[in-house]
Amino acid sequence: MKITIPEFCLVVLVGAPGSGKSVFANAHFAADEIIVPMIGNDAPELAEDQSRLLQELIEVRLRHRQLTVVDAPNLRRQHRAMLVQVAHQTYAQAVSVVLTSGRQSHLLEESLEHIGKEGFQEVHVLSSQEELAGVTIERRRLRTDRRDETGPFDIIGDVHGCVDELIALLAKLGYAVEIVGTGEQRRVISRTPAGRRAVFVGDLVDRGPASPDVLRIVMHMIREGQALAVPGNHDAKLLRWLKGSKVKMTHGIAETISQLEKEPESFRHEVRTFIENLVSNLWLDGGRLAVAHAGIKEEMLGRASALIREFCLYGETSGETDEFGLPIRYHWAAEYTGETTIVYGHTPVPEAEWLNNTLCVDTGCVFGGRLTALRWPEREIVSVPAARAYAAAIRPFAHPPLRPGFSP
Numbered sequence: 251m252k253i254t255i256p257e258f259c260l261v262v263l264v265g266a267p268g269s270g271k272s273v274f275a276n277a278h279f280a281a282d283e284i285i286v287p288m289i290g291n292d293a294p295e296l297a298e299d300q301s302r303l304l305q306e307l308i309e310v311r312l313r314h315r316q317l318t319v320v321d322a323p324n325l326r327r328q329h330r331a332m333l334v335q336v337a338h339q340t341y342a343q344a345v346s347v348v349l350t351s352g353r354q355s356h357l358l359e360e361s362l363e364h365i366g367k368e369g370f371q372e373v374h375v376l377s378s379q380e381e382l383a384g385v386t387i388e389r390r391r392l393r394t395d396r397r398d399e400t401g402p403f404d405i406i407g408d409v410h411g412c413v414d415e416l417i418a419l420l421a422k423l424g425y426a427v428e429i430v431g432t433g434e435q436r437r438v439i440s441r442t443p444a445g446r447r448a449v450f451v452g453d454l455v456d457r458g459p460a461s462p463d464v465l466r467i468v469m470h471m472i473r474e475g476q477a478l479a480v481p482g483n484h485d486a487k488l489l490r491w492l493k494g495s496k497v498k499m500t501h502g503i504a505e506t507i508s509q510l511e512k513e514p515e516s517f518r519h520e521v522r523t524f525i526e527n528l529v530s531n532l533w534l535d536g537g538r539l540a541v542a543h544a545g546i547k548e549e550m551l552g553r554a555s556a557l558i559r560e561f562c563l564y565g566e567t568s569g570e571t572d573e574f575g576l577p578i579r580y581h582w583a584a585e586y587t588g589e590t591t592i593v594y595g596h597t598p599v600p601e602a603e604w605l606n607n608t609l610c611v612d613t614g615c616v617f618g619g620r621l622t623a624l625r626w627p628e629r630e631i632v633s634v635p636a637a638r639a640y641a642a643a644i645r646p647f648a649h650p651p652l653r654p655g656f657s658p
């Protein structure tokens with residue numbers, strides 16, 4: 251039997267005394283990865299202090315992105331809830347391995363079903379001595395951790411269906427891309443400058459004249475190993491529609507849908523699979539670069555969770571709307587202090603300008619601005635003008651406001 255766990259996560263071992271947890275932990279994890287908390291029958295104040303210290307220790311390890319295994323002799327529900335909470339706060343996945351064999355296994359039966367509902371992303375059960383003896387643990391890399399991809403890259407801002415500008419920008423960057431044929435036969439031919447790859451910051455669709463062809467180019471380039479991409483909020487909304495959910499026909503999706511309805515069913519299916527498989531952020535080039543649609547906080551880099559996905563798609567919203575009826579977002583980049591360069595889109599700005607080691611490459615092409623790319627590691631900004639404004643901007647191009655009380 252093989253158990254696959256994320257290379258970086260919190261592993262909580264659950265089992266009755268005598269179920270072999272410690273033997274299991276020592277057989278499969280390094281000594282410095284295992285934490286054995288003292289949960290005994292101490293006086294309440296002592297127990298409380300110890301629990302707090304333990305929580306801090308786990309938190310510190312997870313903040314430093316260290317896999318951590320908790321092997322507690324008598325882990326109760328409330329302790330597991332605390333551990334899941336710590337993992338949640340540090341954007342680590344929580345995984346439990348439940349050992350149900352052994353002399354006192356009856357002590358566990360009550361909670362086995364409950365463990366599945368406690369917030370662990372994965373629950374692995376080893377139910378016999380044979381399974382326990384034969385199991386191997388494999389660590390898988392998080393899909394957001396692409397530090398081994400060293401580039402060079404050309405990171406391209408929100409395209410929003412502007413296919414002519416995309417082809418023009420790619421040409422300016424040295425890529426030769428064309429679309430030939432019609433109907434089922436329509437396909438992309440592309441060639442990249444030696445060794446370079448495009449990275450799309452998302453929002454490939456909506457508002458513009460040719461979202462299907464933009465998707466066609468990006469999907470083709472990814473298949474050919476010529477590009478990477480993260481999803482934008484518009485792509486995520488399109489995915490909901492493709493999966494049959496009701497979505498509001500606002501902010502340009504109506505155009506995309508009528509364009510997609512002229513495409514074969516197989517194409518829509520391909521688009522659905524493509525968006526479904528995108529990961530919310532990419533941590534690249536030895537950790538020196540990250541790409542996320544609406545940006546990302548330093549403590550989220552190379553991790554994956556529902557909260558991170560939310561931030562990467564929409565940014566940090568205050569829950570209120572502005573005078574244009576759009577959600578108020580905070581200017582996370584103004585507060586960014588990390589060493590990893592972050593390239594993002596989402597909020598159209600008049601000019602791509604560096605701020606605290608971050609760069610917004612959404613220069614509002616679909617609104618008649620420019621389509622912009624960053625060449626990495628050259629840090630050269632390349633752009634082409636929009637042929638025309640395909641949609642009217644709802645609010646002026648600008649970075650979002652600062653968080654109340656924050657002064658840079």
Ligand code: MN
Pocket residue numbers: 408453482484595596597612
């Ligand atoms: Mn956008």
